[in-house]
Amino acid sequence: MILLVIFSSLLCSAAARPSLKYLENPNSGENETEDPAEVRSAAIKRLLEVFGMEDPPAVHGHKQPPQYMLDLYNTVADVDGVTKDPYILEGNTVRSFFDKLRSEQVEFRFNMSTVSREEKILTAELHLFKLRPQATLAFNRHHFCQVSVYQVLDTSKTNSTQDKKLLSSRLIPVHSTGWEVFTITHAVRSWMVDEGSNMGLHVVVRTLGGSAVDMKLMRFASGRNHHQSKQPMLVLFTDDGRRPTRVESTDFDDNAATFNLPPSFMSGTSSRIARSVDYSEEEGMSAPCQRHPLYVDFEEIGWSGWIISPRGYNAYHCKGSCPFPLGQNMRPTNHATVQSIINALKLLRGVEAPCCVPDKLFSINLLYFDDDENVVLKQYNDMVAGSCGCH
Numbered sequence: 001m002i003l004l005v006i007f008s009s010l011l012c013s014a015a016a017r018p019s020l021k022y023l024e025n026p027n028s029g030e031n032e033t034e035d036p037a038e039v040r041s042a043a044i045k046r047l048l049e050v051f052g053m054e055d056p057p058a059v060h061g062h063k064q065p066p067q068y069m070l071d072l073y074n075t076v077a078d079v080d081g082v083t084k085d086p087y088i089l090e091g092n093t094v095r096s097f098f099d100k101l102r103s104e105q106v107e108f109r110f111n112m113s114t115v116s117r118e119e120k121i122l123t124a125e126l127h128l129f130k131l132r133p134q135a136t137l138a139f140n141r142h143h144f145c146q147v148s149v150y151q152v153l154d155t156s157k158t159n160s161t162q163d164k165k166l167l168s169s170r171l172i173p174v175h176s177t178g179w180e181v182f183t184i185t186h187a188v189r190s191w192m193v194d195e196g197s198n199m200g201l202h203v204v205v206r207t208l209g210g211s212a213v214d215m216k217l218m219r220f221a222s223g224r225n226h227h228q229s230k231q232p233m234l235v236l237f238t239d240d241g242r243r244p245t246r247v248e249s250t251d252f253d254d255n256a257a258t259f260n261l262p263p264s265f266m267s268g269t270s271s272r273i274a275r276s277v278d279y280s281e282e283e284g285m286s287a288p289c290q291r292h293p294l295y296v297d298f299e300e301i302g303w304s305g306w307i308i309s310p311r312g313y314n315a316y317h318c319k320g321s322c323p324f325p326l327g328q329n330m331r332p333t334n335h336a337t338v339q340s341i342i343n344a345l346k347l348l349r350g351v352e353a354p355c356c357v358p359d360k361l362f363s364i365n366l367l368y369f370d371d372d373e374n375v376v377l378k379q380y381n382d383m384v385a386g387s388c389g390c391h
C-alpha cells in the first residue's frame with residue numbers, strides 16, 4: 001500500500017481522494033476486474049522505473065561490496081540515503097567493476113556491458129592494492145619505481161604497430177602498501193564507443209633508469225591470489241543525464257535546518273493551526289497542510305536482496321488543507337494566494353482551494369548490486385519531500 005500512496009501523494013489531495021479510496025478497497029470502484037496482486041506488481045514495476053530499471057537485478061548469493069563503495073556511500077549520503085551535499089559527486093552514478101581476467105600477470109580486464117551508451121563518462125580509475133615487497137628483496141637499492149598503466153590495443157583493428165597506449169604513470173615508493181589509483185578515463189571512453197576494442201589494461205613497472213623490475217619487488221594484489229577486499233577494481237563515475245542541471249534551491253541551508261524537525265513544527269504558529277481548525281470543522285477538512293512521515297521499506301517491497309543501502313528511507317508526504325487566508329508558513333506561491341482568495345470569495349464556480357504539495361525535494365542515494373554483481377551507487381532526484389506548501 002505504501003507504494004500506492006507515494007504515487008498518489010504527488011497529486012493534489014482533493015483530486016487524489018477518489019483513487020485513494022479505490023486503492024484502499026480495490027473492489028469498490030466501477031472496475032471490478034482489477035486484482036490487488038496485479039496492482040501491486042504494476043506499482044512495483046513503476047517504482048523500478050523511478051529507479052531507472054526495467055527488472056530488479058538478479059541476485060546470486062551474497063558478495064561483500066568493496067569498502068571503497070561503502071565509504072563513498074557514507075560520504076555522500078546520511079543513514080536514510082538522503083544526499084548530504086549535492087555537490088560532492090559530479091555525476092549521479094558511480095560503479096565498481098572487478099577484474100575478469102584474474103591473471104597472474106599485471107593485466108586486467110573489466111566488463112562494462114552494464115553501462116548504458118547514453119551515460120556520460122566523467123572519470124574512470126584503476127584501483128590497485130599495492131602489497132609489501134617480498135622479504136628477500138626488501139634490501140633492494142631502489143626506493144621508487146615508475147608504475148605505468150597501458151591500454152592494450154587491438155593491433156588488427158588499429159592497423160598500427162603500436163600495441164599499447166600509455167594512460168597514466170607515476171613514481172611509487174617500493175615499501176609503501178595500500179591502494180594506488182590511476183586515471184584511465186580515455187581508455188574507458190574508447191571502450192564505450194567500441195566494446196570490442198576492450199583488450200584490457202597492462203601495468204608495467206620500471207626502475208627510474210627505465211629497466212625492468214622484478215615483479216616480486218613491486219607487487220599488486222590480484223583477484224586470483226589475494227583477499228577479495230584487495231581485488232583490482234575499476235571505478236567509473238558517470239552521469240546518466242536524468243538530472244536536470246538545475247540548482248536545488250537558493251535557500252538550501254534554510255531548508256536543511258527545517259528538514260529534521262518533526263512535522264508538527266513545520267506548520268507554523270499555533271494561532272494559524274487554531275484558525276485552520278475552525279475552517280476544517282466548517283468545511284469538513286483536515287488539519288493544515290504539513291509534512292507527514294512516509295517510510296518506504298525496501299524489505300517490504302522485496303528489494304532487500306540487491307539493495308545494500310539504505311534499508312529504506314523516509315519520503316515524507318504532504319497532507320492537509322490550504323484554507324483562506326494562506327499564511328507565509330504555508331509557503332504559498334502568489335498563484336496559490338490568488339486562487340485561495342477566488343475560492344474563498346466563491347467568485348467563480350469550480351475553483352478549488354490550492355493543493356498541499358511538496359515544495360522542496362531532496363535526492364536519495366542507493367547502493368546496490370547490478371545484474372553483473374558490480375556495486376553501483378546512484379543518486380535519484382526529487383525523492384524526499386523536504387517541506388510542504390500550498391500551491
Ligand SMILES: *[C@@H]1O[C@H](CO)[C@@H](O)[C@H](O)[C@H]1NC(C)=O
Pocket residue numbers: 030031032033034
Ligand atoms: C478494467 O481496467 C482495465 C485496465 O485498466 C481495462 O482494460 C478493463 O476494460 C476495465 N474493465 C472494466 C469492466 O471496466
Ligand SMILES: *[C@@H]1O[C@H](CO)[C@@H](O)[C@H](O)[C@H]1NC(C)=O
Pocket residue numbers: 111112113372
Ligand atoms: C560481459 O558481460 C556480459 C553480461 O554479463 C556478457 O554477456 C558478455 O559476454 C561479457 N563480455 C565479455 C567480453 O566477457
Ligand SMILES: *[C@@H]1O[C@H](CO)[C@@H](O)[C@H](O)[C@H]1NC(C)=O
Pocket residue numbers: 159
Ligand atoms: C593498413 O595500412 C596500410 C598502409 O598504411 C594499408 O595499405 C592497409 O590497407 C591497411 N589495412 C587495414 C586493415 O586498414
